[in-house]
Amino acid sequence: MMDVPALVSQAREGKPRAVARLISLVEGASPQLREVMAALAPLTGGAYVVGLTGSPGVGKSTSTSALVTAYRKRGKRVGVLAVDPSSPFSGGALLGDRVRMSEHVSDPGVYIRSMATRGHLGGLAWAAPQAIRVLDAAGCDVILVETVGVGQSEVEIAGQADTSVVLLAPGMGDGIQAAKAGILEIGDVYVVNKADRDGADATARELNHMLGLGEARAPGDWRPPIVKTVASRGEGADELVEALEKHRAWMEEHGVLQERRTARAANETETIAVTRLRERIADLHGDRRLTALAARIVAGELDPYAAADELVKGLTSA
Amino acid sequence: MMDVPALVSQAREGKPRAVARLISLVEGASPQLREVMAALAPLTGGAYVVGLTGSPGVGKSTSTSALVTAYRKRGKRVGVLAVDPSSPFSGGALLGDRVRMSEHVSDPGVYIRSMATRGHLGGLAWAAPQAIRVLDAAGCDVILVETVGVGQSEVEIAGQADTSVVLLAPGMGDGIQAAKAGILEIGDVYVVNKADRDGADATARELNHMLGLGEARAPGDWRPPIVKTVASRGEGADELVEALEKHRAWMEEHGVLQERRTARAANETETIAVTRLRERIADLHGDRRLTALAARIVAGELDPYAAADELVKGLTSA
Numbered sequence: 001m002m003d004v005p006a007l008v009s010q011a012r013e014g015k016p017r018a019v020a021r022l023i024s025l026v027e028g029a030s031p032q033l034r035e036v037m038a039a040l041a042p043l044t045g046g047a048y049v050v051g052l053t054g055s056p057g058v059g060k061s062t063s064t065s066a067l068v069t070a071y072r073k074r075g076k077r078v079g080v081l082a083v084d085p086s087s088p089f090s091g092g093a094l095l096g097d098r099v100r101m102s103e104h105v106s107d108p109g110v111y112i113r114s115m116a117t118r119g120h121l122g123g124l125a126w127a128a129p130q131a132i133r134v135l136d137a138a139g140c141d142v143i144l145v146e147t148v149g150v151g152q153s154e155v156e157i158a159g160q161a162d163t164s165v166v167l168l169a170p171g172m173g174d175g176i177q178a179a180k181a182g183i184l185e186i187g188d189v190y191v192v193n194k195a196d197r198d199g200a201d202a203t204a205r206e207l208n209h210m211l212g213l214g215e216a217r218a219p220g221d222w223r224p225p226i227v228k229t230v231a232s233r234g235e236g237a238d239e240l241v242e243a244l245e246k247h248r249a250w251m252e253e254h255g256v257l258q259e260r261r262t263a264r265a266a267n268e269t270e271t272i273a274v275t276r277l278r279e280r281i282a283d284l285h286g287d288r289r290l291t292a293l294a295a296r297i298v299a300g301e302l303d304p305y306a307a308a309d310e311l312v313k314g315l316t317s318a
Numbered sequence: 319m320m321d322v323p324a325l326v327s328q329a330r331e332g333k334p335r336a337v338a339r340l341i342s343l344v345e346g347a348s349p350q351l352r353e354v355m356a357a358l359a360p361l362t363g364g365a366y367v368v369g370l371t372g373s374p375g376v377g378k379s380t381s382t383s384a385l386v387t388a389y390r391k392r393g394k395r396v397g398v399l400a401v402d403p404s405s406p407f408s409g410g411a412l413l414g415d416r417v418r419m420s421e422h423v424s425d426p427g428v429y430i431r432s433m434a435t436r437g438h439l440g441g442l443a444w445a446a447p448q449a450i451r452v453l454d455a456a457g458c459d460v461i462l463v464e465t466v467g468v469g470q471s472e473v474e475i476a477g478q479a480d481t482s483v484v485l486l487a488p489g490m491g492d493g494i495q496a497a498k499a500g501i502l503e504i505g506d507v508y509v510v511n512k513a514d515r516d517g518a519d520a521t522a523r524e525l526n527h528m529l530g531l532g533e534a535r536a537p538g539d540w541r542p543p544i545v546k547t548v549a550s551r552g553e554g555a556d557e558l559v560e561a562l563e564k565h566r567a568w569m570e571e572h573g574v575l576q577e578r579r580t581a582r583a584a585n586e587t588e589t590i591a592v593t594r595l596r597e598r599i600a601d602l603h604g605d606r607r608l609t610a611l612a613a614r615i616v617a618g619e620l621d622p623y624a625a626a627d628e629l630v631k632g633l634t635s636a
Contacts (some may be wrong), residue, residue, distance in 0.1 A: 037621040045618050129622070156620050256618065265615035265622065272626035277595045281588055293349055294584035298576065300363050303355040304447070304583065308590035 002032060008039045011138040014077070019111055019138045026130035027115070037130065043137035045261075047079070048248055051161030052146045053186075058169040059193040064146045066229070066237040068104050071142050074095050076242070079135035079143040080104075080112045083128055091253055093198035111135060129268045159267060162257060163247045165240075167191045168207060184210055187224050189243045195228035195236065204228065222250055282312070322350060326357045329456040332395070337429055337456045344448035345433070355448065361455035363579075365397070366566055369479030370464045371504075376487040377511040377549050382464045384547070384555040386422050389460050392559070397461040398422075398430040401446055428454060446478055447586045477585060480575060481565045483558075485509045486525060488517035497563035502528055505542050507561045513546035513554065522546065540568055599629070 002021065010018035020267075025036050040256045052060055064080060071286075103147035104110040115127060128145065135143045145161055166187035190211070192204045204226050217223055225243045229236030293310060295303040320339065328336035343354050368385075382398060389396045422428040431453075433445060446463065453461045463479055480517055484505035508529070510522045524542050535541055543561045547554030569575035611628060614620040 034621075034623045037623050041615070041621040042618045045616065261616045262609065262612045264612075264627070266612035268622040269608065269611055269615065269625040269629055272622055273629045274596060274599055276626060276630055278592060281591055290584050290587065291580065293587055294580045294582075297359070297583035297587065298363065298579045300360045303352075303359040304586040304590055305352045305355050307587040308594060309582070311587055311591045312594055 004032060004035050004039050007035075008043070008137065012043070014108060014139060016108070017109060020113070020136060022134045022138075023113055023131050026134060027127050033130075037133070040133050040137040044133050045136065047132075047136040047140045047143045049132060049143045049145060049160065049162045049243075050244060051164045052144060053164065053165030054165060054169075054191075058167040060146050060167055062231040063167055063191060063212045063229065063237075064144050065104065065238075066231040066234045067144055067240060069234060070111055070237040070241045072104075072107065072109060076141040077109045077139055078111070079138070079140035080110065081110070081128065081131055081135065081143060082114045082144045083145065083147050111138065111140065123181070129264070131235075132160065145165075159264060162251065162260060163188045163244055165189045165191055165244070167193050168203055169194045170203040187211075188222065188247050190224055190226045190237075190239070191229055191240060192226060193229050193231050196230050200208055200228060220254065222247065320350060322353050322357050326354075326361070326455065327441045329452070330361070332426060332457060334426070334429055337452060338431070340456075341431055341449045344452060345445050346597065351448075355451070358451050358455040363454070365450075365454040365458045365461045366562075367450060367454075367461045367463060367478065367480045368562060369482045370462060370485060371482065372485030372487075372509075376485040378464050378485055381485055381509060381511055381549040381555075381558075382462050383422065383551040384552050385462055385558060386428055387552060390422075390425065390427060390556040394459040395427045395457055396422075396429070397456070397458035398428070398455065399429045399446065399463045400430070400432040400450060401448055401463065401584065429456065431460065442568045443502050447582070450478065477582060479579060480569065481506045481562055483507045483509055483562070485511050486521055487512045488515045488521040505529075506565050507558070508542055508544045509554075509558060510544060510546050511549050514548050518546060538572065540565065540574075 002025065006023075007018045007022055011022055018024060022036060022040075025032055026031075029037075052067075053062055054060055064082075068078050068080060104112060106295070113131060115131060132143055132145065164186050166184075166189075168190065170192065190207055192200055192207070194200065208225055211224060211226075225246075227236055227240045227243050231237065248257070251260070290311065293302065293307040297304055297307055320343065322343075325336045325340055329340055340354060340358075342348075343350055348354075369384055370385075372378055379400070382400075386396050386398060422430060431449060433449060450461055450463065453518065482504050484502075484507075486508065508525055510518055510525065512518065525544055529542060529544075543564075545554055545558045545561050547558060549555065566575070569578070608629065611620065611625040615622055615625055
C-alpha cells in the first residue's frame with residue numbers, strides 16, 4: 001500500500017513521480033482510490049481547466065505545446081492530459097508520438113500525462129476527472145486536456161473543462177465535420193490553426209457564419225472568438241492565452257465558472273453512483289437470487305419487471 | 319387506457335391488431351407496460367426463438383422469408399421480428415423494404431413486426447425481449463428474430479435467441495468480417511446463402527476451417543452445421559429447418575435450452591433493474607440533493623466518491 005498523505009505532499013511540492021503515482025492510483029480501481037480522492041478534495045479548485053479538441057490533423061498536440069510555452073512564459077505551472085479514446089495502449093505508447101511535447105519534458109513546471117480510455121467503465125468520463133483532480137491538487141495553475149478523436153469524446157471533454165477550445169485547420173472540410181460532430185455547440189474559443197495555409201480566411205469566415213457571430217446577442221453573452229494560429233511556430237499562442245483569460249474572467253463575472261464546476265461535479269458523482277450500482281448488480285451474477293428470479297421468469301411465474309423490483313429491493317437493502 | 323386482459327385474449331386468438339397493440343405498449347414506456355408484462359408471463363415459454371444475423375447483403379430477409387414458408391408448410395405459427403439498430407424509423411418504413419415478406423403478409427399464421435432500436439435505452443436489449451414475449455404469448459410456435467447490422471447487435475441477438483443462425487454469402491470476404499465481428503463464437507447453425515454463386519464452396523470450406531469443425535470434440539458437444547441455401551428460390555430452407563430442429567432437440571437433451579432461457583431472463587431482469595436505477599438517478603438532476611453535493615465538491619469539502627455514497631444512500635431509501 002502506498003503512503004497516500006506522503007504522496008500527496010510530495011505532489012504538492014511538484015515531484016513528478018508522486019503525481020504519476022497518484023494518477024495511476026486514481027485511474028485504475030485501486031483499493032486506495034477513495035483514500036486518494038478524499039485526500040485531494042481540500043486541495044482542488046485552484047486550476048483552470050482548458051479542453052482542446054478537433055479532428056485528427058488540425059494540430060492539437062502542436063497547439064497544446066505552444067500553449068504550454070505561452071503559459072510558462074507567464075510563470076504558470078501547467079498540466080497536460082492527453083486523452084485518446086481510440087488507443088488500446090496506456091501512457092507510454094502515446095507519449096512516444098508526441099514529439100512536440102518533448103521540449104517540455106524536462107521542465108519541472110510542466111506535468112504531461114497521456115491516458116488511454118478503452119476498457120475503462122465510462123471511458124473519458126470515468127478516468128479524466130480524477131486525473132484532473134490530481135493535477136489540480138498538485139498545484140497546476142492551468143490544466144490542458146487534449147482529446148484525440150471526434151464526436152462523443154468532444155462533447156464529453158466539454159463537460160470536463162472550464163473552457164473548451166475547438167481547433168480547425170483550413171482545407172479539411174472541417175466546417176461541415178464540425179457541424180456534424182456537434183462541436184459548434186461546445187466551443188468557447190475557436191482556433192483556426194495552420195493559418196499560413198491557403199483557405200485559412202475562408203475557414204474562419206465559414207466558421208464565423210456557422211456560429212452566427214454576425215448576429216446580435218444579448219449584452220453580457222459570450223461571443224466565442226476565432227483565433228488564428230500557426231502553432232508549429234508558436235504564432236498566435238499569446239492571443240489564444242488572452243482569449244482564454246478573457247473567457248475565464250467572463251465566466252467568473254457571470255457565475256458561469258461556479259455553475260460549470262458544479263454541473264461537472266454532479267455528473268462525476270452521478271457516474272460514480274451508477275457505476276457502483278452496476279457493480280452491485282454485476283456481483284449478483286452467479287448469485288442465487290438472480291438465478292432464482294430468472295428461473296421463475298422462465299417458468300412463467302414472474303415477469304421481468306416484477307423480478308427487477310425484487311432485485312432492486314435486494315440491492316438497496318444490501 | 320387499453321383493456322389489457324381483452325387485448326391479451328384477442329392476441330391468443332391470433333388477432334394481429336391485438337398483437338400489434340401489445341407490442342406498441344411494451345416497446346415504449348407505456349404506463350401499462352408492467353400490467354402487460356404481468357399478464358403475458360404465464361402464457362410464455364412455448365415459442366422457439368431463432369436469431370438470424372449476418373452482414374448486409376447476405377440475404378437475411380430472403381432467408382427469413384424462406385424459413386417462414388418452410389415452417390408454415392409444417393403448420394407452425396410464425397412470428398418475425400426484424401430489428402434494425404441503425405434505422406431511425408420504426409415499423410412502417412422498414413416493412414416497405416421487405417418485399418420478400420409480402421407473400422406472408424396476408425397469412426393469418428404469420429405475424430411480422432419491424433422494430434427500430436435507436437432512441438431506446440439499451441437498444442435491442444431493451445425492446446426486443448419484450449416484443450418476443452408478446453409473440454410468444456400470442457401463440458407463435460417459432461419466432462424469427464432478424465438483425466440488420468454487424469457487431470455488437472449480433473452478439474446481443476445471440477443472447478436473445480434459443481438458437482443463433484449466422485448467414486454468410488460467397489465472395490464477400492465474409493469470413494474475415496465474421497471473425498472480426500466475433501460472430502464465429504455465437505453461431506449454432508451457419509448458412510452459406512447464394513450457394514449457386516461462385517465461391518460458395520470456398521466460403522463453406524473457409525468457415526469450416528475457422529470454426530475448427532474438423533477438430534475432435536467431446537461426445538455430446540454441439541457441432542455447428544453449415545447449411546447451403548439459395549433462399550431466393552427456397553432451396554435449402556427445409557435443410558435449415560432440420561438443422562434448427564436438431565439443435566433444439568440437442569439443447570433440450572442437454573439442459574441447454576433451460577440454461578439459455580434462464581440466462582436470458584437474468585439479463586433481462588438486470589437490464590430493467592439498471593435502467594430503473596439510472597432513471598432514479600436522472601430524476602435527481604435538478605434535485606437539490608445532487609446540486610448540494612456537487613457544490614460541496616467544488617468547495618473542496620467532499621470528494622466525488624463520498625458524494626456518490628450519499629447519493630446511493632438517498633436513492634435506495636427512496
